Amino acid sequence: MRPVAVVGTGQTKHAQRRIDVSLPEMVREAATAAMQDAGVKPAEIDAVVMGSGPEIFEGVNFPDHWLGPAMAVAGKPVIRVETGGTAGSTTGIAAFHYVASGVFDLVLAIGYEKLSDGDTLAGMSRVYDPRWDRDFAPGAPGLAGLQARQYLDRHAHVTEQHGGMVVVKNRRNGTLNSHAQVRREVTLEEVMSSRPVAEPIKLLDCAPSSDGAAAMVLSSERRARKLCANPAWFVGMGSCSESTYAPHMDIAYPESCVRAAQQAYQMAWIYDPPTELDLAEVFEAFSFQELVWCEALGLCRPGEAGRLIESGATGIEGSIPVNPSGGALCANPIGACGLIRQVEAATQVMGRAGDHQVPGAKRALAHAWGGAIQFNSVTIFSSEL
Amino acid sequence: MSETREQRSNVRYRWATGETVGAFFSALRDSGRLLGSVCPECGVVACPPASYCERCGAGATELREVGPSGVVMTVARQCEGFTGAPLEAPFLYLLIKMAGADTTLLHVAKDDERVIPGTVVVPEYAADRSGTIMDIAYFRPEED
């Protein structure tokens, strides 16, 4: 398999509403930042791979037709991928395939969401299968509440408080991340007393609603070695989809997440994730999800995520920091969330994470999920091939 | 027996324009002027304007007045009406090169045999202008 590396990354300043810019200007902001970070000009980019949430959020059909030309030189290949909330990380994975195929040398991957342009709730209701009616998860707490309740009921050693601890940890990390939207710490008491949304989920357990974009420049080995002293190499990848209607789907320990992780670990020759990874960026649209993902990704055994966070292991100075960026709880532009996890993970192994840098990070995992928690993808970056 | 179940989509959108497009709409609404953007790298004057050049990818910040008249470059005649149409059918879609611009502006004109490629046209403004491209209700031949 041809080596592929991230040689530059960029993000917008994520905010609840970026009404100062149009959608193409917003994606351009992230794209320009990534290209500048990589030291390349738009004309050098061979292809653009973009992803976002469902088109209905921004109200433009085939939005790559409008947005591609805002970043790419006219006539270049532009493609958009969309797989629910994972859109952001399937974008990065698809961009990887573009370079790994041997056909393209430099590819820009970009994920975005501009919820303020539309009416998110109405968009959310459109996820119903018009024939059967199904709930849509990212942003809609119903399914996530069910997930959290199943998870907590199953494991005696995990409590609602552990969800609150995730919020406290991530919010603290967010104050160290200049791109984060939410940069104010909270106490456990504030989380536990916040307004209930979908039991056991409370207001402060929820990620905010955000406008934002993130981008990364992927390169073939040949170019990477010239462009960047410490690129982030893709060493592992996995993506797995699960049937929406399977009655045995276990949302408290999703099989598709477990499989995606296994694929990635196998590719990266990782046998003991908590010791061989230096950090993980996971998509926790709701606090409890971070606990679920820690288990499904093998960072601890099932039922042990409560103990894991209690021990401080997942704190930024712990043995397996989770979401040193502050995670989705500090910035949640849905269709970009997965890509932001990849950007953060890559930036960490490149040593460019600034105030939220995990010292000496060499191997980092990025995870995202989408749909009705049925699409999961995992990417592993390393500072060495 | 297979049937259908209907649903109408009625989602409201409020797209942020950004400053450049916002400036264009303000100028149009407040003083009936048309602005174009100038690409600093390839020199192309684009009307309508954008803060970036679609051809070469450079950022564009300079705005310049264009028009008020323009030359019709292309015409297509819309025969049937539809909900939300800018004019009553039949009407004409036009691509107009405004004086001073290098790209063309998409707009409409009333059905008129005189409007063909080469015709000089000027904007007919809407009675109430609110800062949208339809502040120009349509274009008409200059001679009128």
Place this chain on the structure above:
Amino acid sequence: MSGGFADEVAIVGWAQTEHRHRVDETPMGLINRVVLDSLASCNMSIREIEVIVDSGSDFLDGTATSAGLAVDACGAHFKSLIRVAGDGLLAAVYALLRIASGVADSALVVSYGKSSESDIAEQARACAEPFFTRPMGLDAVSAAALQESVYLGRYGISRDACADVVVKNRAAGAANPYAQLRSQVTREAVLASADWTHPIRKLEVSPASDGACAIVMVEGSIAERLCVEPAWITGIGHSMDSHYIGSRDLHRAVAAANAATMAKQMAGVEDAAEVDAFEMCEFFAYQEFMFYEAMGLCSEGEGPGFLSEQARSGGPLLNASGGALCANPLPATGLVRLADAAALVTGRGAAGTGQVKRALAIGNNGLAMQSSACMILESS
């Protein structure tokens, strides 16, 4: 760019539904049928497929994350499903890149269209940027009409020339069991048909079809093992032109030209004359002329002349399937063209089409041909 892809990849199986105006079946039903049929056509099982790439548009489906609903129908349970938000041929291009990257050795590409379930004029209007284009209500037909007007005006071509494309394609469609329109039309009938948006006439417009298509793509060694005649993929390309219609050079199909050039370069095709068959997505008759020119079959503005010459002296197959003018299950049409091209290259096409050495499929998406994907196939 670095050039070609090293691994060999082939299309070994495919299936399409009959494309019709209105199918009383859910999209899931259509997808499931072509998935099963395409696998059966190459003796493969869904268990052997690692990756599913589907194409579609939430807008066209009237749902959000409609890929989620396709998971079951595609058999993607516990596999990797990715949706390409675009035309089916672009989905096939991505699938090729995925296999060529070495991370997967098989992929199922699925695309479907269910135009009968939505207001397709509205869907097309929704493609346009919201500030300057959408308030005009520009849709697929009016955008194409502007492009045709530019094209005809630039080269001094009469719009009547388009009738020749319609006559040719409708005659071919009559022999295609999957086509929606299966009756010939005369030149007179085309010229007499009313204007839709001038200069486009009603009989020059492709129908709105319901239909689905699936293609099985595998890495070379698997293709050899399957004992079916594979269609080797030798070149791919895709391209996106600028968006705002007033800023584009509409007299050329820029995206199609770039996509075809990229594919030809990869396939080592120096002259379009080296290709024996072309399958194109001509949503409107004039677009076929622009495709000829974009693919390098003739110079700019020479499309009508090229077609007349072919009619006289014979030449490559040009939309032997009948093209989009006979079946247009947006956005699956490009994948259908690819299936038709694969059939020609493997001799598994409709009776009488024979087998060709090399075929090219070219797709179309967006207003006035803004986006295009291309794939070149060769027989062993």
